[in-house]
Amino acid sequence: EVQLVESGGGLVQPGGSLRLSCAASGFTFSSYWMSWVRQAPGKGLEWVANIKQDGSEKYYADSVKGRFTASRDNAKNSLYLQMNSLRAEDTAVYYCARERGSHCLDSWGQGTLVTVSS
């Protein structure tokens, strides 16, 4: 069974940093692109970033470019999102998700809440 478990969320002040983790199990992690998607309270889904199987390609939404960095450790079956210069508008539940070949997201974690507030 595919499992994705996010961690690392919490309360952080504006301008601060946070690192999210996503532990994957039940599939060959190194064979899949992985994505981060977020959802602000009461709002819709927003794709944040994705990363190729070997980490050689990474893409970001304009809203986070230059502030967030996706990375992965295939030996540890783990995905990460380093978030710097956080803003109030980054407040959201952050999900990690597995990408299929057609770039749809076929498995999702339960999400971790990031709150940016003073």
Add this chain to the structure above:
Amino acid sequence: EIVLTQSPGTLSLSPGERATLSCRASQSISSSYLAWYQQKPGQAPRLLIYAASSRATGIPDRFSGSGSGTDFTLTITRLEPEDFAVYYCQQYGGSLTFGGGTKVEIK
């Protein structure tokens, strides 16, 4: 960036009725890269349809997807109580984007 516009914003229907949800893209996209998701309160989204018309594993056949170019449709033939939720379309055209969602609520 390709923008996806979903309509209507809210659909009020009764169990057993047919639901038709629309997703319109700001420019033509490949059908291979159009997906639909269902999200219930407090839960992560669930993949329903990929490549515009292929059902994901375990998805009942009352859910179907169609369309091409800029216009795509998700149809739920007979609404079950568990189908009342928010539905999102998503495309990949160099980057991923989601539509704003359609809420299917009980009338």
